[in-house]
Amino acid sequence: MSLTVVGSIAFDSVRTPFGERERMLGGSAVHFSLAASFFTEVRVVGPVGDDFGEKEVSVLADRGVITDDIERVAGGKTFFWRGHYEYDMNVAHTDDTQLNVFAEFDPKLSEGSRNAELLFLGNIDPELQRSVRDSCQAEFAALDSMNFWLDSARDAVERAIAEVDCLLLNDAELRELTGEPNLARAARAAMELGPRVVVAKRGEYGAALFSGNGFFAIPGYLLEDVRDPTGAGDSFAGGFLGYLDSRRAAGDSVLDHVVLRQAMAYGSVLASFNVEDFGTERVRRLTKNEISERLQDFKRITHFEAPYESAGSSAPPSHHDPVALRSPSEPRPGRGRPGSGGRDPA
Ligand code: AMP
DSSP states (O other), X not given: OEEEEEOOOEEEXXXXXXXXXXXXXXXXXXXXXXXXXXXXXXXXXXEEOTTOOHHHHHHHHTTTXXXXXXXXXXXXXXXXXXXXXXXXXXXXXXXXXXXXXXXXXXXXXXXXXXXXXXXXXXXXXXXXXXXXXXXXXXXXXXXXXXXXXXXXXXXXXXXXXXXXXXXEEEHHHHHHHHTOSSHHHHHHHHHHXXXXXXXXEOGGGOEEEEXXXXXXXXXXXXXXXXXXXXXXXXXXXHHHHHHHHHHHHTTOOTTOHHHHHHHHHHHHHHHHHHTTSSTTHHHHTOOHHHHHHHHHHHHHHHOOOOHHHHTTOSSOOSSSOHHHHOOTTSOOTTSOSTTTTOOOOO
């Protein structure tokens, strides 16, 4: 059971309506690893500069993430991203992106990372994503990207997508990638590029899963305090793929619909914790118990029964819902005439 992630390892400066932080630990691979570490063994691959200290490495190591493939570039500076959010925190505004050590990165993976069964190609240069995919054995690979790369290297993004089994993108980016305004058509067009599974991330509105003919959607967990959405997408991916890897190790197929739906729920749970505080602050103090409790809560708030189920029948009635179709003057079946003792529904 193991999962390799390549992606940005970063310092992020972020401003939201609820505060700001300078140069906090971030990056797609960092958010992903922390979330996935609750489910499986994670190996993180990526370069950092001299400014990346033991303090930053220990955030990952403390959660059991294997950091051997973090490459230190002498004299280099770590990837830096600056962004801000308005009151609608579904859209991140990028103010600065400094690739720094990523500009020259030539991934060299250890045997352990190459042999992992699952691979996540986090948001980085699509040519790097392809080169890592080529060097790995993984039986299931997933990829994330963003408008920064779609705008600057679209063909390379498409070539990278063609080599993975699962694509995770924001819904707006899925539309941008395919030129399809409708999400279902956009997902289908994305599948035509290669992946068998497409997940559209929809910020606070949750996520939608497309696989073969199957469709599943889950809302975002309703929170009253969202402080910083940075990394929510990567935390979702970490919960999703971390859970899939744990089930694969237990002998289940990662393409099983039941398993994929559960993975969507775990992805949403991890993303919901991530946004409760800045950067990695909330996930660093997260416990397995909190994850289990929120999953149960999620199940409760997303569950409903069709009317015929709550009436104790296992099959739908052969006609449409008699209550909905009844005309106002018509007596209700088995309840006598209106006013003759039958109780009107509230
Ligand atoms: P998300 O999960 O989509 O909110 O991703 C947030 C993370 O993406 C931040 O921690 C940034 O460091 C990282 N990031 C932002 N822009 C880029 C980029 N162009 N390439 C790689 N990583 C990025």
